[in-house]
Amino acid sequence: MKLRFTKMHGLGNDFVVLDGVRQSVQLDAELLRRLGHRNFGIGFDQLLLVEPSDTAGVDFRYRIFNADGSEVGQCGNGARCFARFVHEQGLTDKTEIAVQTARGVIYPRLEQGGNVTVDMGVPRVAPAEIPFVAAEEQLNYPLDVAGHLYDISVVSMGNPHAVQVVDDVESYPVGKLGPLIEHHPRFPERVNAGFMQIVGRDEIRLRVFERGAGETLACGTGACAAVVVGIRRGLLDPGVLVHTHGGDLTIRWAGEGQPVLMTGPTATVFEGTIEL
Numbered sequence: 001m002k003l004r005f006t007k008m009h010g011l012g013n014d015f016v017v018l019d020g021v022r023q024s025v026q027l028d029a030e031l032l033r034r035l036g037h038r039n040f041g042i043g044f045d046q047l048l049l050v051e052p053s054d055t056a057g058v059d060f061r062y063r064i065f066n067a068d069g070s071e072v073g074q075c076g077n078g079a080r081c082f083a084r085f086v087h088e089q090g091l092t093d094k095t096e097i098a099v100q101t102a103r104g105v106i107y108p109r110l111e112q113g114g115n116v117t118v119d120m121g122v123p124r125v126a127p128a129e130i131p132f133v134a135a136e137e138q139l140n141y142p143l144d145v146a147g148h149l150y151d152i153s154v155v156s157m158g159n160p161h162a163v164q165v166v167d168d169v170e171s172y173p174v175g176k177l178g179p180l181i182e183h184h185p186r187f188p189e190r191v192n193a194g195f196m197q198i199v200g201r202d203e204i205r206l207r208v209f210e211r212g213a214g215e216t217l218a219c220g221t222g223a224c225a226a227v228v229v230g231i232r233r234g235l236l237d238p239g240v241l242v243h244t245h246g247g248d249l250t251i252r253w254a255g256e257g258q259p260v261l262m263t264g265p266t267a268t269v270f271e272g273t274i275e276l
């Protein structure tokens with residue numbers, strides 16, 4: 001089988017995007033890990049599979065897979081790249097697109113100047129919705145990691161996030177702590193571990209150790225989750241500039257019950273064909 005693919009990124013969070021509308025694509029976890037391998041495959045943090053929608057009023061369906069082969073519910077940088085992809089490939093000429101993900105319909109909008117804004121939906125914080133093992137819902141929870149207690153908050157943006165506030169995110173041991181939090185037994189479906197430094201009420205620095213992919217240069221849902229946590233803890237205002245290692249995102253959240261809006265850039269790197 002020959003697969004046509006497009007390599008894209010959102011702030012260095014990189015994707016292989018497959019057009020499942022015009023070609024037939026059969027994926028399994030072993031093939032995903034092979035394609036995702038940075039030496040023996042194409043390499044990606046996530047693979048995005050664009051498919052036709054079977055729901056009235058919804059333009060496309062797209063599925064998201066981590067480099068370890070696991071399928072996940074949501075991806076912020078991926079949603080922006082998806083919108084650019086369907087446009088560049090001539091699959092739609094709409095600038096506001098309704099797309100079905102495993103966790104509901106989201107609405108990316110192509111802006112003048114190349115940015116994409118995505119309505120990422122309403123964040124969820126109840127432990128069962130993360131899922132996170134806790135007796136009751138709290139704003140923050142002590143999490144015992146290898147005998148040390150860390151103060152975390154949990155948010156689902158359609159995928160699970162554990163966010164903590166740190167003094168200096170650059171020197172923080174993200175690579176050591178990230179995998180321990182990702183696989184912590186209180187997160188039965190694993191978790192994305194976010195580390196946020198507050199710069200001001202409208203500015204943060206963020207690093208995310210992603211479930212199934214390791215630390216990435218940027219994580220869109222991680223940025224949404226961190227801003228939600230910062231606002232709920234009274235540390236941030238409703239509009240926040242998020243600095244990641246790959247560049248900046250703007251996140252807006254008007255508060256409880258409201259959707260999170262994410263704005264940022266996308267890039268197409270190259271197109272190719274791989275023989276399987």
Ligand SMILES: N[C@@H](CCC[C@H](N)C(=O)O)C(=O)O
Nearest residue numbers: 075076077159211219220221
């Ligand atoms: N890079 C993403 C998130 C991708 C999925 C995540 N690793 C998970 O397992 O939930 C983003 O930009 O949001």
